[in-house]
Amino acid sequence: xxxxxxxxxxxxxxxxxxxxxxxxxxxxxxxxxxxxxxxxxxxxxxxxxxxxxxxxxxxxxxxxxxxxxxxxxxxxxxxxxxxxxxxxxxxxxxxxxxxxxxxxxxxxxxxxxxxxxxxxxxxxxxxxxxxxxxxxxxxxxxxxxxxxxxxxxxxxxxxxxxxxxxxxxxxxxxxxxxxxxxxxxxxxxxxxxxxxxxxxxxxxxxxxxxxxxxxxxxxxxxxxxxxxxxxxxxxxxxxxxxxxxxxxxxxxxxxxxxxxxxxxxxxxxxxxxxxxxxxxxx
Amino acid sequence: xxxxxxxxxxxxxxxxxxxxxxxxxxxxxxxxxxxxxxxxxxxxxxxxxxxxxxxxxxxxxxxxxxxxxxxxxxxxxxxxxxxxxxxxxxxxxxxxxxxxxxxxxxxxxxxxxxxxxxxxxxxx
Numbered sequence: 001x002x003x004x005x006x007x008x009x010x011x012x013x014x015x016x017x018x019x020x021x022x023x024x025x026x027x028x029x030x031x032x033x034x035x036x037x038x039x040x041x042x043x044x045x046x047x048x049x050x051x052x053x054x055x056x057x058x059x060x061x062x063x064x065x066x067x068x069x070x071x072x073x074x075x076x077x078x079x080x081x082x083x084x085x086x087x088x089x090x091x092x093x094x095x096x097x098x099x100x101x102x103x104x105x106x107x108x109x110x111x112x113x114x115x116x117x118x119x120x121x122x123x124x125x126x127x128x129x130x131x132x133x134x135x136x137x138x139x140x141x142x143x144x145x146x147x148x149x150x151x152x153x154x155x156x157x158x159x160x161x162x163x164x165x166x167x168x169x170x171x172x173x174x175x176x177x178x179x180x181x182x183x184x185x186x187x188x189x190x191x192x193x194x195x196x197x198x199x200x201x202x203x204x205x206x207x208x209x210x211x212x213x214x215x216x217x218x219x220x221x222x223x224x225x226x227x228x229x230x231x232x233x234x235x236x237x238x239x240x241x242x243x244x245x246x247x248x249x250x251x252x253x254x255x256x257x258x259x260x261x262x263x264x265x266x267x268x269x270x271x272x273x274x275x276x277x278x279x280x281x282x
Numbered sequence: 283x284x285x286x287x288x289x290x291x292x293x294x295x296x297x298x299x300x301x302x303x304x305x306x307x308x309x310x311x312x313x314x315x316x317x318x319x320x321x322x323x324x325x326x327x328x329x330x331x332x333x334x335x336x337x338x339x340x341x342x343x344x345x346x347x348x349x350x351x352x353x354x355x356x357x358x359x360x361x362x363x364x365x366x367x368x369x370x371x372x373x374x375x376x377x378x379x380x381x382x383x384x385x386x387x388x389x390x391x392x393x394x395x396x397x398x399x400x401x402x403x404x405x406x
Contacts, residue, residue: 061321075307075311253314
């Protein structure tokens with residue numbers, strides 16, 4: 001095995017445009033001892049940090065992220081830097097573990113994408129992402145008590161009826177909560193400049209007592225937080241069958257690819273585009 | 283733009299709520315723009331990794347690829363599974379009915395035999 005040429009790699013957190021980013025130097029970043037710094041590439045500024053090549057090579061990185069605690073530590077560190085940058089300037093977040101061999105390579109990569117990055121930055125300037133999650137509590141209690149097997153064959157038909165009724169009411173309940181989720185989506189969408197559906201979380205996160213029926217992200221102008229909260233308060237009053245949760249403001253993670261909702265960006269699809277359904281408010 | 287309006291919490295490390303972590307990972311792992319790095323972990327790798335960690339990422343497609351399909355058999359989550367459950371129940375009930383019928387049958391035959399024996403006895 002040949003030893004790596006350089007002992008450090010350039011880890012990139014985000015790409016910004018304008019703004020005074022000097023405050024970021026105070027952040028620990030990935031806690032590698034090096035300070036978080038900025039890297040100018042034409043009109044763009046990347047927020048980067050030197051990381052040891054030994055700890056962040058492909059194999060090392062894979063190992064690192066396989067460890068739950070380490071994954072959490074890296075994710076939070078990454079997120080903290082992005083969040084701080086987004087508070088100072090329009091910021092396009094980069095996914096966790098975006099690494100370049102050195103600063104020149106980072107500049108080069110940014111240069112290749114300059115136009116689309118500027119478009120994206122322009123789009124998210126003055127806006128923030130909000131997350132809205134809708135949960136359906138676990139189905140309603142069955143209309144009849146659980147059929148006791150001891151009832152024997154005599155009540156077989158009644159048992160089947162009970163099973164059918166329970167199933168039907170469960171399905172109805174599910175349909176109702178999906179419709180309620182659609183109403184929430186429509187209401188929030190009307191305040192947003194862009195919206196995206198994210199994947200619902202599984203029971204590992206939600207717990208068995210509820211089902212995730214809507215996981216959406218909305219890009220809102222900064223001044224509209226009050227309206228958003230008022231709309232959700234009103235929805236919570238009307239939609240009593242569901243739980244609505246709001247998170248944010250987030251750096252515009254879900255809208256960093258700029259013109260998806262406008263169809264204005266044609267950078268070739270990222271895996272992300274295949275998985276989420278970007279929809280345009282009509 | 284008034285930057286003052288946008289006050290992000292400087293640190294989120296104090297909050298260890300699991301769904302908060304799930305939400306951060308959801309964004310940090312596969313949101314944001316991808317500018318091909320020289321070293322990178324495939325998004326799919328990270329996904330599989332995370333599924334293995336049972337944290338959260340379980341989209342229908344990717345999770346199915348990883349062989350995780352519990353939701354397809356959970357009647358609460360899938361109408362198909364609900365139908366399957368009903369069909370299965372039906373089959374089980376049919377089986378029980380069949381068993382009962384054959385028991386009744388053989389009982390009848392036994393009592394018929396008994397009656398014949400009794401009749402034969404009476405004839406004598």
